[in-house]
Amino acid sequence: AYTPTHTSLRVLLQALSRVKEEFTMRACGILMPVFSLPGPFGIGTLGEEAFSFVDFLARAKQTYWQILPIGPTGYGDSPYQSFSAFAGNPYFIDFRVLHEQGYLTADEIPAEVPVGPVDYGVLYQQRPVVLQKAADRLLAAASVEYKDFCTAQSFWLDDYALFMAIKAEQGQAGLCDWPDDLRTRQPAAVAAARERLAGQVDYFKAVQFFFYTQWNALKAYANGKGIQLVGDIPIYVSPDSSDLWTRPELFQTDGQTHLTQVAGCPPDAFAADGQLWGNPLYDWPRHKAEDFAWWKRRMQHATSIYDVVRIDHFRGFESYYAIPAGNKTAAGGHWEKGPDRAFINAIHETLGQGGIIAEDLGYLTPEVKTMLAASGYPGMKIMQFAFDSREPGNYLPYTYPHNSVVYTGTHDNEPVQGWFATADKTDTDRAVEYLNLTKEEGYHWGMMRGVWASTADLAAVQAQDVLGLGHESRMNTPSTLGGNWCWRALPGAFTPALAQKLNHLMELYGRLPAEAAPEDATQDPADSPSV
Secondary structure, eight states: OOOOOHHHHHHHHHHHHHHHHHHSSOEEEEEOOGGGSOOSSSSOOSSHHHHHHHHHHHHTTOOEEEOOOOSOBOTTOOTTSBSOSSOOOGGGOOHHHHHHTTSSOGGGSOOOOOOOSOOHHHHHHHHHHHHHHHHHHHHHHTOHHHHHHHHHTHHHHHHHHHHHHHHHHTTTOOGGGSOHHHHTTOHHHHHHHHHHTHHHHHHHHHHHHHHHHHHHHHHHHHHHTTOEEEEEEOSSOOSSSHHHHHOGGGBSBOSSSOBSEEEEEOOOSSOTTOEEEEEEOBOHHHHHHTTTHHHHHHHHHHHHHOSEEEETTGGGGTEEEEEETTOSSSTTOEEEEOOTHHHHHHHHHHOOSOEEEEOOOSOOOHHHHHHHHHHTOOEEEEGGGGGOTTOOSOOOGGGOOSSEEEESOOTTSOOHHHHHHHSOHHHHHHHHHHHTOOTTTOHHHHHHHHHHHSSOSEEEEEHHHHTTOOGGGOOOOTTOOSSOSOOOOOTTOSOHHHHHHHHHHHHHTTOOOTTOOSOOTTOOGGGSOOO
16 A cells, blocks of 8 residues: 655645646647748748737636647658657748848848748748758857856756767768668767757758747747646657657667557547557666656756646556557557556655646546545546537536636547538537537537636637637647648738637636636727737
8 A cells, every 4th residue: 555755745735735836727728730830931930920819818718728748740741750859940040030130131031922831841841941040150159148058957958969960960861771880879889969950950050050949939928928838848858859769768669769568549439450650668677766866857948938737648557558569559558567656756856936737538447546635636528529429428518626727629639510511410419518509609618618618727728719710720630640730821911800709708608817807898899909
């Protein structure tokens, strides 16, 4: 039986108090990935459109802006498969800001293109050419700010930059296909690569400086407007990442950086073969022996760049599904025990300010529920699941505990309008009856009303639902490759009138920010620009 010490009890109570402060206020937010913002360069950036979206959120009396992971993406373009658990995505760097700072000339900024779905192939070809020019000027200036950044972030930045430089030299080959001496970090090979690729290493460091300079400016602006940023971190790192390359002993490998088991989900009603993610699995006994130092540092970093952190696949800390490396599907895997309460205690002991949202969807055992309760973190509820006959859990809104976060759907679900167009009619008819939905108002508004009226302390809705979009705007279809992570909002979509409507609804459902007064009915929507 678990017997807590006085110290661990004190730490747990402090953590619970911190979480309570974060989430006892009824509040609301919008899920909007950075890449989905409008803008002139083929993908959403950290430039003026991001600041304008913050303004929209503030006028709409939202409290949270939830995003998807912001790390650099590789094959498949998934934000949940990043080259680093710490680095930022170079695609999000705004060229106009670099021009204002003197790192690009006006004629070096690419021509503006109409807003459309993200074309990652074009970005891959064009972005590095422009960023190289900016990096050269930064490195020539040798600024104190850049040097300080490199020093402060050296715990991940040096190895990440070298990893990316070697990857480029290897024709972007995955880590598993690198030459043996480089893949296994033989000292002589690594030293030679560091010297041989010094220029490229500096380039990748400079790009991270640009990213974090712009990110920190956006976060400061958002916080100044009363908007908190909810970040999202995958529980697992990518098999093609500097994290695995740098510390392979922290993962289930054969000693040669080859994976022995990989992550995924077992077969269920949604996927007959399960989901084969392919991520490295942690060697939890090794992490525990090191007092979870790597995870503590990861969470300290996450809580320094976000106000709240959502941890994807939180149930994996209690037990995880392990699939033999080389399997073609997730069938044939098995469950193994995770670190459970030891991990939770370690995070409680080290985590500073900021809350945690535990993504606890999927197959939940009593042990997972016990771990979540011990953590004190709010779990997630999905309104669509309340009416899905394939979903065994009870997601009806009257069942939600206060300490939870409810969504219309997540990035893995259809937008509401898309769900009504593609789901089983029995399920959608049930939703219409339960929520008293009408076509005149729009099913998406009715579903969002159900979310806002629920007992959950925090309610979040997809940007696509706020805009009333359908299947064409779906963010991701799990277990598919291609066509995902591409949706972008059109310029002017987030209008003053829409902000004023949300403002009123936040008052109606008791989700105004703590300092916000009821909406000013005399304000003319034309007084504020649209995003």
